[in-house]
Amino acid sequence: LNASDYRRVTPGIVDELRRICGTEFVFSDGDKKLKKYARDKVPEAYGHMPEVAILPKTAREISRVVKLANREKIPITPRAAGSGLSGGAVPVYGGILLSVERMNDIVEVDAQNLMAVVEPGVVTNRLDEVLQPHGLFFAGYPLSEEICFIGGNVAENAGGGRAVKYGVTGRYIQGLEIVAPTGEIIQLGGKRVKDVTGYNLVQLMIGSEGTLGIFTKIFIKLLPRPTVRQAILVLFEDPETAIAVVPEVMTAGRLVPTSIEFMDGFSFCMTARALKERFPYEKIGAALLFEVDGTHLSVVAENAASIRRICRERGALEEYLAETDREIERFWRIRKQIPWDILRYTSHQSVEDIVVPIGSIPQALSKLKQIGEKYGVDIPVLGHAGDGNLHAIPLKSSASTVAQWEEILPSLLRDIYAMTAELGGTISGEHGIGHKRRDYMSLVMSQAHLDMMRKIKRALDPNNILNPGKIFSWI
């Protein structure tokens, strides 16, 4: 269905939704609470009001709502914490916004099977707290772990700060209970770490941005919790020298650190100064933050020492070792604070999420610089260098108007994405496509590739009910 073919949410339908979810969990037109569901963390221009927001509690309620929506031809947009950065939770065609915020039970921690079962509305950090006394952990670790919901992490296949060693969210998801786009409740996978019983629908669902199913239960594989960690903050005169170190650590050093985070000089100095940290700011052109973890202090310390040695040999200005949780968090605080400080700089910005092969990061950085110069904008860059995943953040120049910024943005983004494609990369590593990047997909994939996705969507969601307008256009 296209926008014009959807039906409106009538008062009769609102009544039916109230009977399914309970009156107090349905916010309809005119309700002040409706507004918060109009967007996630994308800029306001990408927002859109839902006609009604509902907060169901069970898979059965969701199943009934999905069947109703198919009968009435009304779109449903699922929403987790709303911390997404591509508009995945924006109800671009209005209709029903379905928030999983009340489905926040940690159903089970099964230590014997190294599995946790959670509902989609569980905050990532809360699960971590519950697992700590068991000596276990969930290695998926978005940097928004204090607010994001696990359901959203799965829907976007969230990455984050530990992916170099541990991979992204999807590696740890062994099963999902979903409500299918046509309303059936289906369990895919479960408490088993190997499964080749037909197509891998669990992995198809992961990263599908709410377009192929609504997750109602998530089966997570747990690992023994590392007991020791150290971090090394390394300063460089220029980004090229910093970035050249990254593949060296992994190939020559034969190390797989937990994290390798990159911050350009602009970003690092801005935030470190604001946090009143003392560094030789006049010389800093870039910074890397490494973390290593494990179960043996001697090994972790040796790995940290190897990283320091490689950085020193390859032209680092300074390296600082952090051995306690408090010191380590102090380094991470700089990294985590940067996006917020950049946001304070100007709200007219575009948080990008490109990925390139790690060996191509230096070229990507120099091309980003050229693109910035072409459009007369600053493009601070930070991100997960060990994965080749860079958050480039074009900022409106103070010399130009909002209208001018909005005029250049599409072509600026197109240049960034086309450059990424040329380097063998892609336009999103962990934030997703949503509607923000939807119309750029053909820059990184063939029409036949896009058509495969469309065919799957049409086969599973013939009425285009679940999160329409995301990832690709219907036609």
Place this chain on the structure above:
Amino acid sequence: LNASDYRRVTPGIVDELRRICGTEFVFSDGDKKLKKYARDKVPEAYGHMPEVAILPKTAREISRVVKLANREKIPITPRAAGSGLSGGAVPVYGGILLSVERMNDIVEVDAQNLMAVVEPGVVTNRLDEVLQPHGLFFAGYPLSEEICFIGGNVAENAGGGRAVKYGVTGRYIQGLEIVAPTGEIIQLGGKRVKDVTGYNLVQLMIGSEGTLGIFTKIFIKLLPRPTVRQAILVLFEDPETAIAVVPEVMTAGRLVPTSIEFMDGFSFCMTARALKERFPYEKIGAALLFEVDGTHLSVVAENAASIRRICRERGALEEYLAETDREIERFWRIRKQIPWDILRYTSHQSVEDIVVPIGSIPQALSKLKQIGEKYGVDIPVLGHAGDGNLHAIPLKSSASTVAQWEEILPSLLRDIYAMTAELGGTISGEHGIGHKRRDYMSLVMSQAHLDMMRKIKRALDPNNILNPGKIFSWI
């Protein structure tokens, strides 16, 4: 299409295939070479002759063949090494057998990006030899590594002996070039370790058993090669005591060994005796083989010592430590030889591949014993205990006829699969469904779940050209 709707391979079509692939690479009716393509490692009863076998060399050739097959309504069965155990490479409807044996180039080892690009016909061990001097390795490791092709490993999402620590094949596949069921050549993913650009079609292809695409290039993520390993062979009086140790090592011991292999007393003693190893056979009821690896001898040795301690404390009879490659391979040889020795015992057997949550292995073993008694057959069990993946191998009793064996087999398998489902497990962990297990899928998944798979198959392969008759029935 169903069997009756496919067209036959005519002499005209054989000529066209010869023009595409070259005369010497097309074996048609009457050619002696055709026979070897009638089955993989499933018993003879599951075999079926193709009408023609072709050995293409390029993706373009395959694309032309697939378009021809769609035009003429002829099924294509892709085949790698033919070492599969579920009939995935058996051309059950005749038609065209497409072998990738000539597509065996290691296209690239890109050490800087920790990536290898290979064609599907590369033997797994050959890649390992090429990676060794780079200090890198591909952590996918089926126990048939000396014969299996990487293309087949990807098609079945092969597991094997290192999956406890490293996961299965699919974890390392970052990209695929495929020929789609309608003939387009499409590259999915590539040299990047993070990618949320739309649906994860790479993971959808992995384990799809040749029903959704023919792989023509495979992008593999490499890891720094571990430099130290040790193995511990532990003997027990009974399987219950052995199996109870497995979750203990991972939870109480907080260890993730590389391998935890289980062998029941029957299997272990049969093969160890044949290999003239000296053990206290009269007491042995089960054996576990652990391997640990890493980059630090002290840590590997400490881990091995922890495993020995846990086993001793929990009633092991004997433990033997292997510290050199030669000693380690001597232990592995027992494990790897068992299936071949069992095959010598009788060819009337069924190699099963069930998976249960690791905590449920003891129950699975006792249920398997009951099922064996019910049907009057021996069911030796061995397998990847650390993943809950058990190869139970029902054997025809010497007291019964082949006809009797064939009569009881379907109901015997049904009992095994139903028991697995009851324990929260499934019917295949690494061997796949093929046509061998096709009609049992509804024991482990709902009709709605099966229908999702069928919908995807129909959407991507509307003429049911690629490997029909596998995983599920068309209707």
